[in-house]
Amino acid sequence: MADKKARLTVDGLEEAIELPVYSGSEGPDVIDVRPLTGKGLFTYDPGFVSTAACESKITYIDGAKGVLLHGGYPIEQLAEKSDYLEVCYLLMNGELPDAEQKEKFVNTIKNHTMVHEQMSHFFNGFRRDAHPMSIMVACVGALSAFYHDSLDINDARHREVCAYRLIAKMPTLAAMCYKYSIGMPFQYPRNDLSYAENFLQMMFGNPCEEYVPNPVLAKAMDKIFLLHADHEQNASTSTVRLAGSSGANPFACIASGVAALWGPAHGGANEAVLTMLEEIGDESRIEEFVAKAKDPNDPFRLMGFGHRVYRNFDPRAKVMKATCDQVLAELGIEDEPLLKIAKRLEQIALEDEYFVARKLYPNVDFYSGIILKAIGIPTSMFTVIFAMSRTIGWISHWSEFHSSPNKIGRPRQLYTGPSAREYDN
Numbered sequence: 010m011a012d013k014k015a016r017l018t019v020d021g022l023e024e025a026i027e028l029p030v031y032s033g034s035e036g037p038d039v040i041d042v043r044p045l046t047g048k049g050l051f052t053y054d055p056g057f058v059s060t061a062a063c064e065s066k067i068t069y070i071d072g073a074k075g076v077l078l079h080g081g082y083p084i085e086q087l088a089e090k091s092d093y094l095e096v097c098y099l100l101m102n103g104e105l106p107d108a109e110q111k112e113k114f115v116n117t118i119k120n121h122t123m124v125h126e127q128m129s130h131f132f133n134g135f136r137r138d139a140h141p142m143s144i145m146v147a148c149v150g151a152l153s154a155f156y157h158d159s160l161d162i163n164d165a166r167h168r169e170v171c172a173y174r175l176i177a178k179m180p181t182l183a184a185m186c187y188k189y190s191i192g193m194p195f196q197y198p199r200n201d202l203s204y205a206e207n208f209l210q211m212m213f214g215n216p217c218e219e220y221v222p223n224p225v226l227a228k229a230m231d232k233i234f235l236l237h238a239d240h241e242q243n244a245s246t247s248t249v250r251l252a253g254s255s256g257a258n259p260f261a262c263i264a265s266g267v268a269a270l271w272g273p274a275h276g277g278a279n280e281a282v283l284t285m286l287e288e289i290g291d292e293s294r295i296e297e298f299v300a301k302a303k304d305p306n307d308p309f310r311l312m313g314f315g316h317r318v319y320r321n322f323d324p325r326a327k328v329m330k331a332t333c334d335q336v337l338a339e340l341g342i343e344d345e346p347l348l349k350i351a352k353r354l355e356q357i358a359l360e361d362e363y364f365v366a367r368k369l370y371p372n373v374d375f376y377s378g379i380i381l382k383a384i385g386i387p388t389s390m391f392t393v394i395f396a397m398s399r400t401i402g403w404i405s406h407w408s409e410f411h412s413s414p415n416k417i418g419r420p421r422q423l424y425t426g427p428s429a430r431e432y433d434n
Contacts, residue, residue, distance in 0.1 A: 015040050035069045051421040067405055068241045072318040088328040093234040094204055100405040121177035122198035125155040132189045141186035141393045142271045148182050150264035160258045162411050171259040172404045179397045184211030205230040225339040226384055232332045233377050236325040239402030245269040249403040251418040253410050266403040267396045279378035280391040282313040286347045295353050303363050313375030314358050322370050329376035336380050351379050
């Protein structure tokens with residue numbers, strides 16, 4: 010039932026249109042505009058920035074206050090007390106697991122980390138210098154050709170198995186992309202390691218010697234996974250939901266999310282941070298680029314500062330900053346040129362009145378880019394790791410969509426082309 014009513018008066022209509030108004034557990038009220046269609050009217054909202062296209066219980070963001078909640082839990086508390094796989098369970102089920110549930114969940118994920126051996130031959134069709142995201146889009150979609158025993162989207166158990174497989178296999182595929190690019194053999198997963206440790210050994214291990222994960226770096230990777238796990242109805246998540254509304258299989262839907270994430274305006278932000286640092290090149294040029302960023306007539310922007318959603322601060326950035334400091338101290342590479350530039354830019358953004366007044370604080374992409382660079386992960390892999398992390402958010406929203414009555418997405422348009430005319434040539 011609607012909590013309130015809104016009345017819309019439109020020139021040319023004799024009576025006002027009554028619209029239901031709903032209140033969620035958090036956030037602003039929502040006006041149900043569906044009655045407008047019956048009156049021959051649509052709403053106009055480019056980018057859907059004022060449109061709630063779905064109802065969801067998974068994640069809530071208050072950008073003005075810098076709040077990010079998963080299942081009601083603040084991201085800061087989850088980052089401090091939880092780990093990535095526990096957050097995966099939370100996003101999938103709406104509640105944190107008890108000890109027994111968590112152990113069972115973690116073991117289930119470990120038992121699904123292998124990919125079909127035929128997938129290794131799939132890589133041979135790509136050039137060695139292909140961007141890893143192009144390979145990921147193809148490989149994730151191709152999973153449906155290998156795991157077609159659980160593709161009934163109306164079966165809750167099938168949806169659950171697909172979620173397990175995707176969470177488990179994405180790190181394996183991501184590491185395979187990297188290994189293929191450098192001409193090294195693929196590393197099989199190891200079930201004796203944690204999720205983050207296993208990813209690092211698949212990335213950096215080799216058959217010649219045993220790989221021993223650095224616990225500081227593994228913890229940092231887990232934080233990166235956790236902080237990128239879900240972010241409400243962003244472009245890629247909305248893409249997954251829209252693809253899912255057609256009844257497409259889950260692997261195809263997640264592949265559509267990977268494709269949407271690839272865009273530099275979305276998932277490529279931490280990659281753009283490193284590109285910017287390389288463009289600056291030397292500490293002596295920092296002031297030059299800061300001046301360019303302040304110049305309203307110069308299109309240059311400092312990447313990794315400010316956020317479209319968070320108008321105050323990115324709550325994930327505080328956690329990522331602490332992790333970044335730990336990684337740099339552990340590796341003892343504070344003198345690396347690009348990292349020195351990054352640290353100086355961070356100082357300027359936190360102290361310079363221009364940036365402080367505009368709340369252009371370093372965001373999660375700024376710090377995660379520095380961490381990944383320090384660990385030795387190439388820039389081209391940054392968005393791949395983002396896709397790995399966000400898979401749980403995508404599959405949780407996809408499953409939520411199919412767990413309740415739904416309909417295929419069909420946005421409307423404001424047509425401004427020619428009116429009907431005769432073909433008389």
